[in-house]
Amino acid sequence: MKRLGLFITFLIVVVGIAAAAYGLLSGPEKNIVWREAAVERGDLQMMVSSTGKLSPLLTVQVGSQVSGNISELLVDFNSVVKKDQVIARINPSSFEARARVAEAELAQAKANADVQQATLTALNADLAASKAALQDAEQDVRRKKSLAADKIVAQASIDTSVAARDQAKARVDAANANLLKQKAQIQTAEAQIEAKEAELQDRNLDLANTYIRSPVDGVVISRNVDIGQTVAASLQAPVLFTIAQDLGKMQVEISVDEADVGRLQDGQLVRFNVDAYPNREFEGKITQIRKEPTVVSNVVTYTVIATVQNTDQSLLPGMTANVDIVIGARKDILKLPEAALRFTPPEEKDGAAAAEPVKSGPEAARARIIAIIKSLTQKLNLTEEQQAKLKDIFRESGATLRAMREGGSSDAEIETMRASLRQQTQQRISAMLDDAQRDIYRQIVLEASETVHGKVWIVGDKGALKPVPVTVGLSDGTMVELRRGDLKEGAMVITGVDRSKAQ
Numbered sequence: 001m002k003r004l005g006l007f008i009t010f011l012i013v014v015v016g017i018a019a020a021a022y023g024l025l026s027g028p029e030k031n032i033v034w035r036e037a038a039v040e041r042g043d044l045q046m047m048v049s050s051t052g053k054l055s056p057l058l059t060v061q062v063g064s065q066v067s068g069n070i071s072e073l074l075v076d077f078n079s080v081v082k083k084d085q086v087i088a089r090i091n092p093s094s095f096e097a098r099a100r101v102a103e104a105e106l107a108q109a110k111a112n113a114d115v116q117q118a119t120l121t122a123l124n125a126d127l128a129a130s131k132a133a134l135q136d137a138e139q140d141v142r143r144k145k146s147l148a149a150d151k152i153v154a155q156a157s158i159d160t161s162v163a164a165r166d167q168a169k170a171r172v173d174a175a176n177a178n179l180l181k182q183k184a185q186i187q188t189a190e191a192q193i194e195a196k197e198a199e200l201q202d203r204n205l206d207l208a209n210t211y212i213r214s215p216v217d218g219v220v221i222s223r224n225v226d227i228g229q230t231v232a233a234s235l236q237a238p239v240l241f242t243i244a245q246d247l248g249k250m251q252v253e254i255s256v257d258e259a260d261v262g263r264l265q266d267g268q269l270v271r272f273n274v275d276a277y278p279n280r281e282f283e284g285k286i287t288q289i290r291k292e293p294t295v296v297s298n299v300v301t302y303t304v305i306a307t308v309q310n311t312d313q314s315l316l317p318g319m320t321a322n323v324d325i326v327i328g329a330r331k332d333i334l335k336l337p338e339a340a341l342r343f344t345p346p347e348e349k350d351g352a353a354a355a356e357p358v359k360s361g362p363e364a365a366r367a368r369i370i371a372i373i374k375s376l377t378q379k380l381n382l383t384e385e386q387q388a389k390l391k392d393i394f395r396e397s398g399a400t401l402r403a404m405r406e407g408g409s410s411d412a413e414i415e416t417m418r419a420s421l422r423q424q425t426q427q428r429i430s431a432m433l434d435d436a437q438r439d440i441y442r443q444i445v446l447e448a449s450e451t452v453h454g455k456v457w458i459v460g461d462k463g464a465l466k467p468v469p470v471t472v473g474l475s476d477g478t479m480v481e482l483r484r485g486d487l488k489e490g491a492m493v494i495t496g497v498d499r500s501k502a503q
Contacts, residue, residue, distance in 0.1 A: 034459060035498040037337045039491045044335050044481055046328040046474045048263065052254035052272070054319040056244035057307070060216055063237030065209045066090060070229050077223055081214040081243065088212035088240060090231060095210055099203040106196035113189035120182045127175035134172050137165035218245040221317055244317060250310045252284060252321050258300040263327045263446070264289055270306040272321040277314065284308030286325070328446065328474045334482040338475060339495035340456040345465050369394050376429075379444060380437045389432050397421045447473060451483065457494045458487075465494070 072089035075081060141161045147153040222242035225231065231238055252272060256264065270284045288305040304325075308315070373394065377387055400421060404414050426445055430438055452472050460466035470485030487493070 033498045034494045035496045036459070036492040037340065037495050039334055039336045039482065039487050039489055039493060040479070041332065041334055041489045044330045044333060044474055044476055044479060045326050046476055047271075047324040047326050048256065048260045050254050050256050050260075050323050050325070052252040052304075052306075052321045052323050054250055054252055054274070054315055054321055055317050056218075056221075056247060057249055057251055058216070058218075058245040059221075059317075060218070060243045060245065061239045062087070062212065062215065062241040062243060063239050064090060064212060064231045064233050065237060066095070066206050067231055067233045068094070068210065070225050070227050070231060073223075073225070073227050075220050075223070075241070077220060079220045081218060081220060083214060083217050085214045086211050087214050087220070088225070090210040090212070092207055092210040095203070095207040099200065099207050102196065102200035102203040106193065106200050109189065109192040109196045113186065113193055116182065116186045116189045120179070120186055123175065123179045123182050127172065127179055130168065130171040130175045134165065134168035137161065137168040141165050212240060214241075214243055216243060216245045218243040219247055247313050247315075247317075248310055250308055250315055250317070251287075252306045252308060252323065254304040254306060254321075254323050254325070255294070255301045256304050256325075258293070258302065261289065261302045261304070264304060264325060265442070269326040269329075270308075270323060271326065272308075272323040274315065274319045274321055276316075276319060280314075282308055282315065282321075330474055330481055334487070334489060335479040336456065336470075336472075336482050336487070336493055337495050338478060338480050340493040341454045341470075341472065341480065343457060343494050343496055345457060365398075369398070376441075376444070380433065380440055382437075386432055390429065393425055393428050397425055456485075456487075458492060459494065468493075 068090040070088060071091040074089075075087040079087075081087060141158070144153045144158045144161050148155065148158055220241055221244050223240070224238075224242075225240045231240070252270065254270070264286060266286050266289070268286045270286060272282055272284070273280060274282075284306040286304060286306050290303045290305070292303070294301050294303065306323075306325075373387070373390055376382065376390060380386075382390065401414060401418060404417060409417075430441060433441055453469070454472060455467050455469050457465050457467055468486055470487065471483045473481040473483045475481070
């Protein structure tokens with residue numbers, strides 16, 4: 001009896017487990033409740049999120065060119081300053097003394113030059129006297145030689161006159177040499193004056209540099225000195241103050257991942273908030289995308305600069321900004337949940353559903369090219385000349401691919417060439433456009449790169465699931481733009497299984 005009871009208990013447990021398994025495995029298939037969401041009409045934005053740091057557009061570090069003690073401090077943190085305004089003073093006593101010494105040395109050099117000039121005047125007079133004596137001696141020699149012909153003057157007298165003439169000539173030569181020497185001394189004195197003037201100018205410049213002035217209009221955001229502190233200006237000027245030129249306009253230095261930087265361009269809208277004002281949103285625009293990378297632990301980022309108006313000066317340098325960069329925006333479009341694109345029915349996963357046929361071949365390719373040319377002509381407002389160039393570009397690309405197919409190139413080679421031709425085509429089209437058309441074309445290319453072909457599911461007649469091919473574009477991570485597809489506003493698409501309502 002005991003064994004029989006155990007056997008019956010075992011059968012009951014097995015049957016219970018089997019029933020439970022049957023209920024779990026087969027029950028929901030017959031009573032599935034689909035989770036659905038409606039196709040909506042509205043606006044959509046695609047954004048890149050990151051963080052950044054606020055800083056002034058121009059920050060100037062004010063230093064000192066001379067060493068000494070700070071004797072006056074005329075500004076403090078947050079002080080508004082004007083260009084050339086005195087903001088501090090280094091004790092000028094030693095610099096004033098050096099300037100006075102330089103002035104005295106200059107006066108001495110000028111006095112020495114005056115003495116040398118007077119000596120030059122005296123030497124000129126000596127030279128004139130020597131020349132007069134030489135002239136008199138030469139006349140005396142000529143006179144005595146004429147008298148000697150008549151035996152009136154003795155030869156000894158003539159010899160004495162000749163010697164006197166030679167001495168007078170030597171005195172003239174000596175006077176000329178002294179004159180040249182004196183002129184050189186005057187040049188030396190004048191050079192000494194110039195050197196002393198330069199030294200005085202340098203001393204006065206050092207004295208002027210004891211006044212620390214603001215180089216720009218702005219606000220003092222940092223002060224690194226106090227009265228009495230010694231400033232040592234040696235190889236590198238010490239930083240005394242940091243002045244932000246204009247806090248009414250600031251910039252955000254945004255760190256953007258390398259995967260996202262390719263979608264950014266100048267002029268894109270930037271929205272951000274800071275911890276100081278969590279409920280307030282600020283806006284700016286990208287003005288610079290720096291090409292120098294920052295690599296930390298093999299993670300590559302790039303710095304993107306966005307300018308922002310700060311008229312009420314609520315934003316302060318150094319604040320951390322939580323940034324959203326709007327890389328695409330659409331208004332009044334149809335959109336559906338991204339979850340609908342990810343949903344796949346169980347039978348589809350098992351391969352029961354057949355794939356939609358894809359149109360291919362030369363005729364389909366030709367139709368696509370014609371549609372592209374027509375669309376670009378309308379959107380870019382192309383001239384007849386531009387339309388002709390556009391057709392030539394596509395004709396040449398098609399001829400290249402056709403030649404590769406006829407030449408027996410592999411599918412991989414053709415696909416590689418197609419990707420290369422696609423890039424070349426975009427560059428050639430961009431080159432033939434004007435600036436306004438080029439901006440529109442850049443946006444068209446961006447939209448095309450975001451285009452994805454997919455499939456969503458709806459509940460059809462008698463509760464059967466029906467696939468709907470769609471083409472989607474811009475996504476904000478939750479909703480995605482519906483560009484093409486047989487869906488209207490309000491249509492319900494399946495996003496998953498509502499297991500809480502399954503029976």
